[in-house]
Amino acid sequence: MEYRAYGNSGLMVSAVGFGGMRFENPADLDACAQTVVHAALEGITYFDTAPFYCGGNSELIFALAFKEMRRLELPFMVSTKSSRVRDDELRKDLEASLKRLDVEKIDFFNAWCVMTMDDWAMRKERGAIGAIMKAKEEKLIERACFSTHLSGDDIRKVVDEGYFEGVTLGYSAVNFPYREEGIRAAFERKIGVAVMNPLGGGVIPNNEEAFSFLKTSPEEPIVDAAIHFLLADERISTILVGFRNLRDVDEAIAAVASYREPGIDRLKDIKEKIVQNFDRLCTTCQYCNVCPQGIEPWKFMEAANSLYLKAQDPAERLKWHWNVSIDELDKCIKCGACETACTQKLPIMERFEELKAVVGDRKRPKHPK
Ligand code: SF4
Numbered sequence: 505m506e507y508r509a510y511g512n513s514g515l516m517v518s519a520v521g522f523g524g525m526r527f528e529n530p531a532d533l534d535a536c537a538q539t540v541v542h543a544a545l546e547g548i549t550y551f552d553t554a555p556f557y558c559g560g561n562s563e564l565i566f567a568l569a570f571k572e573m574r575r576l577e578l579p580f581m582v583s584t585k586s587s588r589v590r591d592d593e594l595r596k597d598l599e600a601s602l603k604r605l606d607v608e609k610i611d612f613f614n615a616w617c618v619m620t621m622d623d624w625a626m627r628k629e630r631g632a633i634g635a636i637m638k639a640k641e642e643k644l645i646e647r648a649c650f651s652t653h654l655s656g657d658d659i660r661k662v663v664d665e666g667y668f669e670g671v672t673l674g675y676s677a678v679n680f681p682y683r684e685e686g687i688r689a690a691f692e693r694k695i696g697v698a699v700m701n702p703l704g705g706g707v708i709p710n711n712e713e714a715f716s717f718l719k720t721s722p723e724e725p726i727v728d729a730a731i732h733f734l735l736a737d738e739r740i741s742t743i744l745v746g747f748r749n750l751r752d753v754d755e756a757i758a759a760v761a762s763y764r765e766p767g768i769d770r771l772k773d774i775k776e777k778i779v780q781n782f783d784r785l786c787t788t789c790q791y792c793n794v795c796p797q798g799i800e801p802w803k804f805m806e807a808a809n810s811l812y813l814k815a816q817d818p819a820e821r822l823k824w825h826w827n828v829s830i831d832e833l834d835k836c837i838k839c840g841a842c843e844t845a846c847t848q849k850l851p852i853m854e855r856f857e858e859l860k861a862v863v864g865d866r867k868r869p870k871h872p873k
């Protein structure tokens with residue numbers, strides 16, 4: 505395992521971290537805890553969880569694993585989160601996480617999922633950020649961090665305010681231009697960077713051919729290539745992979761072991777190809793599921809990815825994969841709520857029109873001449 509500096513904190517973390525949101529069978533706490541211990545035995549030291557991951561079981565799984573890891577004297581650091589805006593509510597979340605995880609302190613405590621600059625302002629105003637700082641003084645928190653779906657420019661604004669020693673953000677070959685400025689700001693400020701969603705929510709492995717330019721050889725597995733793309737970025741402290749089972753852990757460990765530096769020209773070439781072809785694809789995170797009309801925008805947005813990836817006919821995708829009709833989009837009142845909620849700030853309504861033009865037109869009956 506490779507270890508990297510977490511900003512200028514003097515702390516080294518494993519280049520791949522354990523994302524605790526995708527356990528295969530989270531009801532089986534013992535089996536999941538074994539996966540965590542296995543990762544620690546393989547050298548992973550950064551473990552990321554949250555109160556609601558896996559129906560609330562994720563923190564309990566880590567607590568079980570940590571007990572065993574202490575017995576085996578394996579080093580570990582834990583990251584968890586709270587999305588509360590009020591100080592007393594955040595404090596309650598923190599205390600509940602400490603209890604569930606059975607630890608005396610949280611190594612990385614994130615103001616969870618800062619979505620907009622208004623949201624950020626509210627967390628300061630209503631005391632959540634103050635409560636994090638207070639808990640840090642009390643040594644209940646080692647490092648104050650924030651996790652976010654803001655654009656790169658807005659991440660820079662938050663980073664520049666100087667509250668945090670780390671940022672946790674979604675970053676991959678799918679959306680890197682959108683978050684680039686945030687990574688740059690974190691590096692300049694010398695704060696840690698934990699990257700979530702390295703496979704773009706499955707977009708990369710599901711569209712292997714379209715992303716094949718990430719590979720250094722035809723034999724290289726696409727998942728390795730996507731992880732290598734991130735390992736090549738020295739500004740990233742740790743890449744959080746959402747492990748389901750032991751096999752997933754072994755695959756990520758193998759990906760780190762097979763990593764070779766790509767050279768500046770090759771990296772530049774890869775980045776240019778991504779910007780040209782795939783800037784701002786939907787990562788199917790489902791945060792846009794806020795529609796007052798009952799539309800599930802993410803299903804249509806995933807199908808709209810096909811317009812750019814040219815991997816599958818979007819009409820087929822809507823019909824056979826998602827079982828939704830393009831006619832559903834006629835219910836859209838263009839309120840914009842889904843766009844405000846979108847983690848990639850995608851022009852959802854514009855994409856609907858593009859989809860309708862391609863899929864809807866095909867369905868319309870042609871007048872006999
Ligand atoms: S813009 Fe349309 S799809 Fe989006 S939330 Fe509003 S009604 Fe729903």
Ligand code: SF4
Nearest residue numbers: 786789790792802846
């Ligand atoms: S449209 Fe945006 S919020 Fe919705 S699933 Fe795609 S990336 Fe996520």
